Amino acid sequence: MKFKTKYIAPVGGDGIHTINTGDWRIKKPVLSQEKCVKCGYCLLHCPVNAISKKDGQFTISYSYCKGCGICAHGCPPDAIEMVPEVEK
Amino acid sequence: MQSFDVMNGNRAAAIGASLAKPDVIAAYPITPQTPVVEYLTQFVADGVLESAMSEVESELTAMSMVTGASLAGARTFTATSSQGLALMYEPYFRASTLRLPIVMAIVNREMISPQTVWGGPQDSISVRDSGWLQIYVEDNQEIMDMMIQAYKIAENEGVLLPINICYDGFYLSHMTEKVFIPEQEKVDAFLGRYQPNHIILDPSRPMAVDPLTNGELLMNYRYLHLEAQQNALQVIEETDKEFESLFGRSYGGLIESYRMEDAEYAIITMGSMTGAAKEAVDFARQNGKSIGLVKLRVLRPFPKSKIIEALSKVKAFGVVDRNVSFGWNTGVIYQEIKSALYESGQFMPSIPFIGGLGGEDLTLDMMIEAIETICHASESKETIWLTRE
Ligand code: SF4
Numbered sequence: 266m267k268f269k270t271k272y273i274a275p276v277g278g279d280g281i282h283t284i285n286t287g288d289w290r291i292k293k294p295v296l297s298q299e300k301c302v303k304c305g306y307c308l309l310h311c312p313v314n315a316i317s318k319k320d321g322q323f324t325i326s327y328s329y330c331k332g333c334g335i336c337a338h339g340c341p342p343d344a345i346e347m348v349p350e351v352e353k
Numbered sequence: 354m355q356s357f358d359v360m361n362g363n364r365a366a367a368i369g370a371s372l373a374k375p376d377v378i379a380a381y382p383i384t385p386q387t388p389v390v391e392y393l394t395q396f397v398a399d400g401v402l403e404s405a406m407s408e409v410e411s412e413l414t415a416m417s418m419v420t421g422a423s424l425a426g427a428r429t430f431t432a433t434s435s436q437g438l439a440l441m442y443e444p445y446f447r448a449s450t451l452r453l454p455i456v457m458a459i460v461n462r463e464m465i466s467p468q469t470v471w472g473g474p475q476d477s478i479s480v481r482d483s484g485w486l487q488i489y490v491e492d493n494q495e496i497m498d499m500m501i502q503a504y505k506i507a508e509n510e511g512v513l514l515p516i517n518i519c520y521d522g523f524y525l526s527h528m529t530e531k532v533f534i535p536e537q538e539k540v541d542a543f544l545g546r547y548q549p550n551h552i553i554l555d556p557s558r559p560m561a562v563d564p565l566t567n568g569e570l571l572m573n574y575r576y577l578h579l580e581a582q583q584n585a586l587q588v589i590e591e592t593d594k595e596f597e598s599l600f601g602r603s604y605g606g607l608i609e610s611y612r613m614e615d616a617e618y619a620i621i622t623m624g625s626m627t628g629a630a631k632e633a634v635d636f637a638r639q640n641g642k643s644i645g646l647v648k649l650r651v652l653r654p655f656p657k658s659k660i661i662e663a664l665s666k667v668k669a670f671g672v673v674d675r676n677v678s679f680g681w682n683t684g685v686i687y688q689e690i691k692s693a694l695y696e697s698g699q700f701m702p703s704i705p706f707i708g709g710l711g712g713e714d715l716t717l718d719m720m721i722e723a724i725e726t727i728c729h730a731s732e733s734k735e736t737i738w739l740t741r742e
């Protein structure tokens with residue numbers, strides 16, 4: 266068994282923080298910088314704050330992105346494509 | 354020198370528990386456990402016992418209170434029976450999954466309905482998979498001694514689990530026997546003090562206790578809990594030996610084998626019925642039958658290897674269950690013994706017996722009848738009910 270805790274009883278800071286929403290993804294959002302018009306819709310609407318703005322560019326972190334597709338659904342120029350995870 | 358006294362099982366339990374000097378006791382009276390609470394209250398009133406004693410308003414509160422006290426680092430004790438155990442089920446399960454070494458005597462009483470107050474371990478056997486250790490004893494001396502050993506086992510670093518010492522209502526709780534009382538100083542040295550590090554409510558060591566936890570982590574805790582149960586197998590045996598070296602009494606550890614050395618057949622018992630069954634074994638031996646007895650002392654953790662070893666040479670065996678497993682048409686111990694044997698590839702004939710429910714006597718005659726049946730055994734497809742003529 267892979268252990269994520271050093272405790273034998275439920276104590277300490279383990280708790281709910283270990284939920285990895287990234288494990289839920291069956292499709293991942295792939296953002297095309299060419300098509301992106303930098304409107305910021307995706308950053309505002311991502312429910313797990315997986316999208317950040319760095320040096321004027323919007324990027325998606327896949328560690329917590331749960332693959333819900335909200336960003337892709339609302340992106341005005343369709344700059345985000347939902348790609349099945351099976352290919353990884 | 355150990356002094357002795359004549360006492361009933363409840364008094365033996367109360368004295369045994371008080372020798373361990375629990376910091377906190379919380380209990381609610383229920384027949385046949387009531388005198389345990391009365392004795393302990395008396396000890397505290399007389400100043401013989403320094404525990405914080407609380408007669409709470411229900412068993413739900415009793416278990417919740419000892420849970421809180423144990424979390425705060427206290428050594429704790431409580432006792433219950435039957436419907437009282439049923440009422441405390443929610444905090445009962447949590448006490449084990451929080452890994453709190455609480456000691457609770459269960460004075461076994463049949464589960465209702467029909468309305469009954471008499472003996473039978475259906476209560477504790479029905480919650481055997483709640484993560485507690487469960488030990489079943491045969492007489493009042495064993496009650497006294499196991500109350501003390503219970504703390505040693507439960508508080509062991511590799512175990513850290515709550516434990517039930519279970520004894521038959523009325524047959525032991527209200528029956529009077531001679532019982533030796535271990536010396537206080539020796540018990541103090543044997544047990545030491547409980548010093549928790551794994552889970553503690555202590556302002557100087559802050560930790561979040563029992564936060565909302567996801568399945569992945571929960572499986573970690575379950576894995577470790579199962580492992581602790583397995584560790585307890587060895588700890589129980591070692592504790593028995595250490596106790597013997599200090600106090601001169603051994604109970605065989607996980608199981609007790611009686612006249613099994615050359616036995617071709619075996620009868621398996623648990624709890625107070627063992628006395629009558631041993632008499633029946635002696636009687637059958639006089640009549641040339643090659644039979645022995647295995648007393649199951651520990652139900653959780655289940656002593657699989659010991660059972661396999663004890664039954665490795667027999668041609669057939671029978672199990673007398675003072676409980677039922679609804680849906681299996683046998684008692685619980687019968688199934689567990691058979692499950693253990695599956696691994697060893699031994700498939701000798703076996704016979705399930707059920708008897709003694711609701712405080713019914715399991716008489717010498719019935720045990721002799723059971724032994725007769727076992728010695729002529731081919732697989733019995735039906736459970737045999739041991740009842741009065
Ligand atoms: S798919 Fe959902 S979770 Fe992932 S970045 Fe887009 S909005 Fe956020």
Ligand code: SF4
Nearest residue numbers: 301302304305307340
């Ligand atoms: S919603 Fe689309 S266009 Fe707007 S910032 Fe995000 S990716 Fe770019």
